[in-house]
Amino acid sequence: MFNQDKANEICLLLEDGLSLRKAAEKVGESARTVLNWTKANPEFLTQYTRAREIGYLQLADEILNISDEYQVEVKHNGEDETIDLSATAVARNRLRVDTRKWMLSKMLPKVYGDKLELTGDDKNPLQVVTKVQFEIVNPQT
Numbered sequence: 001m002f003n004q005d006k007a008n009e010i011c012l013l014l015e016d017g018l019s020l021r022k023a024a025e026k027v028g029e030s031a032r033t034v035l036n037w038t039k040a041n042p043e044f045l046t047q048y049t050r051a052r053e054i055g056y057l058q059l060a061d062e063i064l065n066i067s068d069e070y071q072v073e074v075k076h077n078g079e080d081e082t083i084d085l086s087a088t089a090v091a092r093n094r095l096r097v098d099t100r101k102w103m104l105s106k107m108l109p110k111v112y113g114d115k116l117e118l119t120g121d122d123k124n125p126l127q128v129v130t131k132v133q134f135e136i137v138n139p140q141t
Contacts, residue, residue: 002037007044010034011051017058056107059100066093066100 006027013023021031038045074081104112120126 002041011047014051015054017055056104059104063097063100066096
């Protein structure tokens with residue numbers, strides 16, 4: 001059953017960049033239930049759509065933060081330590097960035113998708129071909 005307070009909380013979590021599954025779990029609902037709410041409630045669908053867009057923009061910012069990491073703050077034996085990232089950590093960050101880039105290209109293709117440009121060269125320009133098909137009808141049948 002639709003609950004506006006839970007819906008508001010889910011949308012806030014989505015805006016923070018959480019996945020739908022994690023946001024729904026935090027308020028005690030399933031992702032399927034939330035998606036059903038979007039089908040049954042047009043006002044919530046608008047709210048949900050906007051929250052997802054904001055969350056995707058947060059992912060774009062997160063990509064920059066991940067890419068700029070060169071050190072990590074950790075606690076070791078109760079004390080703060082700064083360590084340089086190892087090759088393994090750099091590879092992991094590359095995967096994190098690539099995953100987010102892929103997701104943004106699919107979720108917001110107009111903003112983050114690949115741009116397609118259709119051009120021809122001087123020797124082989126693009127051409128528009130129109131095919132017309134005629135059907136001969138025998139009026140005597």
